[in-house]
Each structure stands twice: as C-alpha cells, then as structure tokens.
Amino acid sequence: MYIKGAVEGAANTESGSRVFLYEVVGLGQSEETDKTNYPIRNSGSVFIRVPYNRMNQETRRITRLGGKIVSIQPLNALEHLNGKTSTVDANSEAETASSQANGKATPVAEQQPKQKDKQGNTMTQAKAKKESHADVPVNIYRPNAPFVGKCISNEALVKEDGIGIVQHLKFDISAGDLRYIEGQSIGIIPPGVDKNGKPEKIRLYSIASTRHGDDVDDKTVSLCVRQLEYKHPESGETIYGVCSTHLCFLKPGDDVKITGPVGKEMLLPSDPEAKVIMMGTGTGIAPMRAYLWRMFKDNERAANPEYQFKGFAWLIFGVPTTPNILYKEELEEIQQKYPENFRLTYAISREQKNPEGGRMYIQDRVAEHADELWNLIKDEKTHTYICGLRGMEDGIDAALSAAAAKEGVTWSSYQKDLKKAGRWHVETY
Numbered sequence: 001m002y003i004k005g006a007v008e009g010a011a012n013t014e015s016g017s018r019v020f021l022y023e024v025v026g027l028g029q030s031e032e033t034d035k036t037n038y039p040i041r042n043s044g045s046v047f048i049r050v051p052y053n054r055m056n057q058e059t060r061r062i063t064r065l066g067g068k069i070v071s072i073q074p075l076n077a078l079e080h081l082n083g084k085t086s087t088v089d090a091n092s093e094a095e096t097a098s099s100q101a102n103g104k105a106t107p108v109a110e111q112q113p114k115q116k117d118k119q120g121n122t123m124t125q126a127k128a129k130k131e132s133h134a135d136v137p138v139n140i141y142r143p144n145a146p147f148v149g150k151c152i153s154n155e156a157l158v159k160e161d162g163i164g165i166v167q168h169l170k171f172d173i174s175a176g177d178l179r180y181i182e183g184q185s186i187g188i189i190p191p192g193v194d195k196n197g198k199p200e201k202i203r204l205y206s207i208a209s210t211r212h213g214d215d216v217d218d219k220t221v222s223l224c225v226r227q228l229e230y231k232h233p234e235s236g237e238t239i240y241g242v243c244s245t246h247l248c249f250l251k252p253g254d255d256v257k258i259t260g261p262v263g264k265e266m267l268l269p270s271d272p273e274a275k276v277i278m279m280g281t282g283t284g285i286a287p288m289r290a291y292l293w294r295m296f297k298d299n300e301r302a303a304n305p306e307y308q309f310k311g312f313a314w315l316i317f318g319v320p321t322t323p324n325i326l327y328k329e330e331l332e333e334i335q336q337k338y339p340e341n342f343r344l345t346y347a348i349s350r351e352q353k354n355p356e357g358g359r360m361y362i363q364d365r366v367a368e369h370a371d372e373l374w375n376l377i378k379d380e381k382t383h384t385y386i387c388g389l390r391g392m393e394d395g396i397d398a399a400l401s402a403a404a405a406k407e408g409v410t411w412s413s414y415q416k417d418l419k420k421a422g423r424w425h426v427e428t429y
Contacts, residue, residue, distance in 0.1 A: 018051070018406075019049050019050065019051050020049075020050050020051075020055065020072050020073065020402075020405055020406075021047055021048070021049060021050075021072070021073045022047065022048045022049075022050055022058070022062070022069055022071075022072055023046075023047055023069070023070050023071040023072075023073075024046045024047075024048060024062055024067040024068065024069055024070070025046075025067065025068055025070055026066055026067045026068045027046055027062070027065055027066060027067040046067075048062075055402040055403075055405070055406065056367045056368065056370055056371075056399065056402055056403075057355060057356075057367075058402075059367055059370075059398045059399050059401070059402045060354060060355065060356060060363070060364055060367045060395075060399070061356060062398065063363060063394060063395045063398050064356065064358060068394055068398070069397075069398045069401055069402075071410070071412075072401050072402060072404075072405035072410075072411075073405075133264045133267060136181060136184075136264055136267065137179045137180060137181070137184075137261055138260075138261065138262060138263075138264070139259075139260065139261075139262060140177055140178055140179065140260070140261065141176070141178060141258060141259045141260060142259055143187065143189065143201075143202050143259050146187075146189055146257040146258055146259045147173065147176040147177075147178050147257070147258045147259070148255050148256070148257055148258075149171040149172055149173050149175075149176070149178075149221075149255070149256050149258050150171065150172045150253060150254065150255060150256070151169060151170075151171055151172075151250040151251065151252055151253065151254045151255075151256055152170045152171060152172050152220060152252060153168075153169070153170045153252060154167050154168075154169050154170075154248075154249075154250050154251065154252065155167065155168045155169075157224065157326045157327065158323055158324055158326075159322075159323035159324075159328075160323060161321070161323050162321055162323030162324045163320050163321060163323075163324055164226060164227065164229065164324075165226065165227040165248050166224065166225065166226045166227075166282070166283060166324075166326060167224075167225050167227075167247065167248045168208065168222060168223075168224055168327075169222060169223045169224075169225060169247060169250065170209075170213075170214055170220050170221075170222045171220060171221050171222070171223075171256055171258065172219060172220060173213075173219060173220060173221050173258070174219040174220075178221065178258065178260075178261070179211070179261075180207055180211060180221065180260070180261035181211045181261075181267065182207070182210055182211060182267070182268050182287065182290040182291055182294050183206075183207075183263065183265075183266035183267040183268060183287050183290065183291070183425075184206075184207055184260070184261040184262065184263045184264075184266070184267070185204045185205055185206050185207060185260060185261060185262050185263045186204070186205060186207060186221060186223075186258050186259065186260040186261050186262075187202035187203065187204050187205075187258065187259035187260050187262070188202060188203055188204075188205060188223075188243055188246075188247060188256060188257065188258060188259075189201075189202050189257040189258075189259065190203070190242050190243040190246040190247075191246065191257075192242075194242075200242060200243070202259055203243040203244075204260075204262065205223045205224075205225060205247075205286070206223075206224070206266070206283075206284075206286035206287045206387065206427065207221060207222065207223065207261070207286065207287065207290060208222045208223055208224040208285075208286040208287070208289045208290055209221055209222035209289075209290055209293070210290050210293045210294045210297075210300055211294075212300065212303050216299040216300060216303050221258075223247070223286065224283045224285060224286040224289070224326060225244055225247045225248055225283065226244060226248075226282060226283045227240060227241065227244045227245055227248045228240065228241025228244040228245070229241070263427075265425055265426070265427060266287050266385060266387070266425050266427050267425075268291055268294065268383070269383050270307070271311070271381065272307055272308055272309050272310050272311065273310050273311045273381060274311045274381050274382070274383060275311050275312045275313075275376055275379055275381050275382040275383070276291065276295075276311065276312070276313040276314070276382070276383050276384075276385065277313075277314050277316075277373060277376060277377070277382060277383070277384040277385065278291065278313065278314065278315045278316070278384075278385045278387075279316045279318075279362060279366065279384070279385070279386045279387075279388075279392070279396060280315070280316075280317055280318070280362075280385075280386070280387045280388045281317075281318040281319070281362055281387075281388030281389050281392060282318070282319065282324075282326070282388055282389070283326070283388070284386075284387035284388025284389070284427075284428075285317060285326050285327065285387075285388075286387070287385070287387055287427070288315055288317075288385065288387065289327055289330075291313070291385075292313065292315070292331070292334060292342070294307070294309070295309035295313060295341075295342075296309065296334045296337070296338055296341070296342065297334075309341070310341070311341065311381070312340075312341055312342075312343075313341065313342050313343070314342075314343040314345070314376070315331070315342075315343070315344050315345065316345045316347065316362055316365050316366065316369075317331075317344070317345070317346055317347070317362075318346075318347040318348075318349065318361060318362030318365070318388070318392070319346070319347075319348055319349070320348070320349050320350045321348060321350050321351060322348060322351060325346065325348075331344055332344065345365055345369070347360050347361055347362045347364060347365040348360060349361050355368075361392070361395065362388075362392050362395075362396075363392050363394075363395025363396050363398070363399060364395070366395065366396050366399045366400070367395070367398075367399035367402075370399040370400060370402060370403035371403050371406070373399075373400065373403070374400060374403035374404055377400070377418070380423075382423065383422075383423050383424075383425065384418070384423065384424050384425065385425045385426075386425070386426045386427070386428060387426075387427045387428065388428060388429075389428060389429070390428040390429060392428070393426070393428060397411065397412075397415070400415075
C-alpha cells in the first residue's frame with residue numbers, strides 16, 4: 001500500500017547521503033509512536049525515508065516500536081512514470097512481505113536473481129555446498145525404549161543476585177550406546193503422568209557438551225537447563241515447568257530417561273578454517289558451548305587431531321544481568337587465550353543501554369555491528385547460528401536487512417540462499 005506523502009518529492013540523496021525507503025508493517029498508534037515524524041496506521045504498510053547514515057539507528061527504533069521491516073529499497077529504484085513518482089511493482093513488494101512472515105524468511109515461489117555486491121560481483125554463497133550428514137547418529141534411543149542414565153553432577157550457573165535457576169547437568173551414559181555430535185539435542189522423559197493421566201511426553205534439550213563429553217572420555221552428555229517459571233494468565237498462580245523442574249533438582253545418582261539424539265540443523269561445518277557467527281540468549285548458549293569447546297579446549301583439541309580449528313568464531317550473547325552470563329569464566333578464558341580467533345560480545349539488557357537509551361538486547365548488538373556481520377556473512381566460509389528466544393529473530397533480520405540494503409541486496413532473498421547452502425542455522429523457541 002502506498003501512503004501519500006511518504007515518498008513525495010523524494011530524491012536519492014538527503015544531506016549528502018544515499019536514502020532508502022523502508023516498508024514497515026506492525027506499527028500501531030501509541031504514546032510512543034506519537035513521538036515519530038511519520039504517519040502511523042493500525043494496519044497495512046508505512047513507508048519511511050531513511051538516510052544511509054541512520055539506517056542502523058532507525059532499524060532499532062522500528063523494532064522497539066513493534067514494527068517489522070518487510071522491504072528496503074534505495075530510492076533510485078523508484079520508477080518515475082509520466083512525471084510522477086511510484087513505488088516498485090506492488091506484486092514484488094507483496095512477495096517480499098510474504099517472504100518475511102513471522103520473522104522467518106520463508107522462500108518465495110519465484111526464483112530470485114543472483115545478488116551482487118558493490119562492485120557488481122555475484123555473492124559468494126551460491127558456491128557453497130551443503131555438507132552431507134549421512135553418518136550423523138539419530139534416534140539411537142526412542143521414547144518407547146529410552147536409555148536410563150544417571151546424574152553425575154548438577155551445578156548452578158546463575159551467580160548470586162542473578163535471575164532464575166539455570167543448571168549445568170552431566171549424565172553418565174557409559175552403560176549404553178548413546179552417541180551424539182555437537183549441535184544435536186536429546187530428549188528427556190520426566191517421571192509421572194500428565195493432567196490426562198498419561199505418561200509425560202519427552203522434552204528436547206540442546207546438548208551443551210562435545211561428542212567426547214565434559215570429561216573427554218566418551219562417557220557423558222551435558223545439558224544447560226533453566227527452570228521454566230511463569231504466571232497463569234487467569235489465576236496469577238506461579239507455574240513451574242514439569243521437566244525443567246525435574247532436571248534442575250536432580251541429585252547425583254538419580255536416574256534420568258534419555259532419548260535421541262536428534263537434529264541435523266545446528267551441526268558445525270567440518271572445515272577447521274570456517275568462520276562461525278553465534279547469536280544466543282540464555283540457555284541458547286548450550287550448543288554454542290559445545291562448538292567453542294570443540295574449537296578451543298586443550299583436551300578436546302588433543303582428542304581431535306583431524307580437527308584443529310584455525311578460523312574465527314564470534315559469540316553475541318544476550319542475558320538480563322551479569323550474574324546470568326552462563327559459563328562466563330570459561331568463555332572469557334577462551335577469549336584471553338585465543339584473541340585472534342574468538343570474539344565475545346555481551347548484550348546485558350538490565351545493565352546496558354542501547355543508543356536510544358532503552359535496554360540493550362541481542363538485536364541491538366547485531367544492529368550495532370551489522371555492517372561487520374554482513375561482511376562476514378558474505379564470505380562463503382561463514383556459518384551463522386541463532387539459538388534462544390524466537391523474539392530476537394525479527395530484530396536480527398531487520399538489522400541485517402539494513403546492512404545488506406546498503407549494497408542493493410535484498411536480505412530475505414539472500415538469507416534464503418544461505419539456508420539452501422546450509423550456512424544459516426536457527427533453533428529458537
């Protein structure tokens with residue numbers, strides 16, 4: 001939908017800078033949006049002119065106001081017909097909007113043209129080949145015949161004055177045949193029955209240890225578990241998650257029913273010179289801990305002579321407070337030991353401020369480093385992993401959309417190619 005006045009009289013520069021046209025949906029009239037200088041509708045699209053040098057800032061503000069960017073076009077892409085300014089073809093805009101439904105770049109039906117960079121070169125991700133995972137172990141143990149392991153240890157990860165309960169659990173699996181690799185998950189079957197009197201169903205948890213286990217002896221598997229806690233919407237009663245509570249209060253020697261492993265979406269590339277971007281919130285750190293231990297821990301490197309990581313890894317980790325930085329000492333030890341190969345960036349929402357003065361969330365950090373991340377993502381050796389709360393995806397997409405648009409690239413189309421090439425990995429909830 002075209003809103004009169006949004007692009008009226010627009011040129012392709014503003015204050016000496018290139019200008020882009022954002023199409024935004026989801027902005028509703030509110031006290032906060034009353035402060036903006038563009039028209040707001042309760043539904044439909046809003047078109048906003050954004051100078052190049054304000055793209056990251058405006059992207060963060062739109063996300064904070066509840067909006068979603070569905071397309072970004074340089075104003076020189078507008079067609080001038082019969083002396084009147086009109087937007088790009090409505091059908092192509094609708095297609096772009098539909099491809100970003102629910103914050104996920106759902107592939108559009110029509111084949112998109114190859115993307116170009118500033119120099120007109122075809123983007124390199126088309127050359128990447130999806131790795132074969134035929135030998136990845138899957139469903140060695142099923143729900144009707146789970147493996148019964150034992151809890152070895154259950155350690156608190158949240159420091160004093162932190163929020164909530166998060167535990168690192170290690171299970172003995174030496175009596176069975178459970179095998180797994182980094183990036184997979186296992187199922188846990190809690191004891192008891194559900195409200196209908198049926199046995200509790202499995203819950204999946206990302207594995208937080210490497211294939212060799214925390215003790216590097218192939219006898220354990222580890223999880224990072226947060227006790228689920230929320231208020232009942234009607235009664236206001238505090239509700240605790242059945243399985244997460246069961247796990248968080250296990251004692252050494254207690255039995256635990258395990259299924260799996262499952263999953264091939266979050267596996268690491270085998271290339272030891274790969275570049276790995278990791279964006280995680282809270283217990284979404286679990287698979288990333290496994291990646292980092294495999295890459296950098298001395299005992300792990302000794303156990304894997306065929307895999308000696310020489311690439312670059314960047315973790316952007318979102319938590320509410322400093323005491324909630326899970327595995328903080330271990331992460332910072334890696335950073336100190338491998339400063340050229342590992343970069344660690346925190347987004348501590350209740351302690352740090354974003355450029356607009358609001359809380360610093362992971363999507364704000366991504367917007368802050370969007371250009372640098374975009375340049376990394378274009379490299380065919382780069383794999384990107386996102387794990388944690390689903391709410392961060394829209395903001396990440398918006399920030400990268402702004403960075404890609406500076407080179408005339410449509411992020412939703414480019415992201416689709418990354419997924420096809422097996423270089424974009426998401427596990428959110």
